[in-house]
Amino acid sequence: QRNVMEFLLINHPLDCPICDQGGECELQDTAMAYGRSVSRFVEGKRVVADEDLGPLIATDMTRCIQCTRCVRFMTEIAGSVELGGIGRGEHLQIGTYIGKSIESELGGNIIDVCPVGALTNKPFRFRARAWELIARESIAYHDALGSNLYLHTRRGEVLRTVPRDNEAINESWLSDRDRYSYQGLVAEDRATVPMLRQNGELVAVSWEAAISAVATELKRYSGEQIAALVAPMATTEEGYLLARILRALGSERIDHRLRSTDFSDAAGGVAFEMPLAAIEQAPVVLLIGSNPRLDQPLLGHRLRKAVLHGARVLAINPVDFDFHFTLAGKAIVAPHLLVDELLALANALAIDAN
Incomplete structure (x- = not known):
């Protein structure tokens, strides 16, 4: 173990005092537990140019230990071949081949799987140290899955969002939409304290005063x-x-239906009557007017796993959406003909059933 750690640290720079990963770095913890206090390596360390992976992921590729976790995540989990290794041995470099940004809706997870500070959260960069943050349990607010997450706060301000393990829902992953949308919580015109209208103007008051005023009004x-x-x-x-x-x-x-005008189907059955994780074992899945990669990224991840397990996924959509798995069949239908297409499908299924 000591020799392996010595090999891993041969080219790794001593950036711990300035690295965002400091305090939550796997390599740092492992080196402290199993590493040597001295190194027999006297040659110069290699220097690698940083990759531009877009506005969300910061790179310091000189810190990379070539574990290829990020490459394997993008290929095997996200289903998007956007990262790879170029070169061999000491000259191996992780990159995007043609110099483009990460486009996967799950790309931010490579920050979490990276064991060192080679890939870090760019909006969070140099904002705070890990030990200064307080983790608040929360859930994602941009989909109906309820993905579990932690809001990391300091002095009452949310500084970053990270996934919270829940195998039944989001496993260990988080969509980029939920990972980075916390930045919208801070705005100059956002109401951060209760306010009551007095003499025609809104005046900040305490929570006790606001709750008392609401209770008084409701009693009327x-x-x-x-x-x-x-x-x-x-x-x-x-x-x-x-x-x-x-x-x-x-x-x-x-x-909760703020924009609906027709409630005639309010007595219908529950739309999704199975555990989310069970969709991975479904033999056939039919998508109707759905783009999982955009609408429900983590549900799209589950669908991809189902396809890898042998499921057949079919789609009836108004647009030829880009899927990260192979469809067994698809029909592109104009929006005004979608109901007719579904009726024809229902009739065909009824005939086959008889």
């Missing part, structure tokens, strides 16, 4: 006069708590 009305709308991005738990408050007030009027 009966339950039949009260309704509530919950944001679609709210968690199931938040929706449940709001429903409990309304029921305590004598109201059952709560909804």
Whole structure:
């Protein structure tokens, strides 16, 4: 183990004091536990030019130990062959071949799988040290999967988002949309404290004063006069708590469909009646008007695993979307003909069933 660590550190620079990975670096921890205090290597260390992987991933390729975790993640997990190794031995370099940005919707995960500081979070770069951050459990707010994540905060400000392991939902991964959208939480015009309108102007007040004012207003009305709308991005738990408050007030009027105009199908069955992970064992999957890579990146990851397990995925879409797995069949249908196409499919299935 000591000899292996000595080999790994032959070309690795002593950047720990200035490296964003310091404090949560696998190589640093392993070197402290199993490495030698001295090195027999006296030759000069190699220097590698940094890759430009886009606005989200910062690179310091001189720190790379050529483990190829990032290459294997992109190829085997994300299903996007965007990284590879060029050269052999000491001259091996990780790159994109033709110098382009990472385009995969799961590309940010290579930051997490990198055991050193070669790949780091560019928006978070030099913002804080790992031991200064407080991890707050949360869930993703851009899809209906509820991907588990940690919000890393310092002095009340969210500085980065990292995945939280949950094998039943997002495993160990996080989509780029949920990893980097925390930057939208900080804006000059964002309300960060409760405000009440006094003499025609909004005035900042304490939470106690705001809650008291809301309670006073609600007491003026009966339950039949009260309704509530919950944001679609709210968690199931938040929706449940709001429903409990309304029921305590004598109201059952709560909804999350803010932009819908036709509720005639409200009594329909549950759309997805199986555990998310079970889709990997599904023999056949039919996608209708869906682009999983954009709409639900981690569901698209599950679909790719299903295809690798032998599933047949078919798609009926208005656009020929780019999938990171092979479709067993597809039909590109104009949006105004989509219902007719589905009706024809239903009739064909009914005939086959008989």
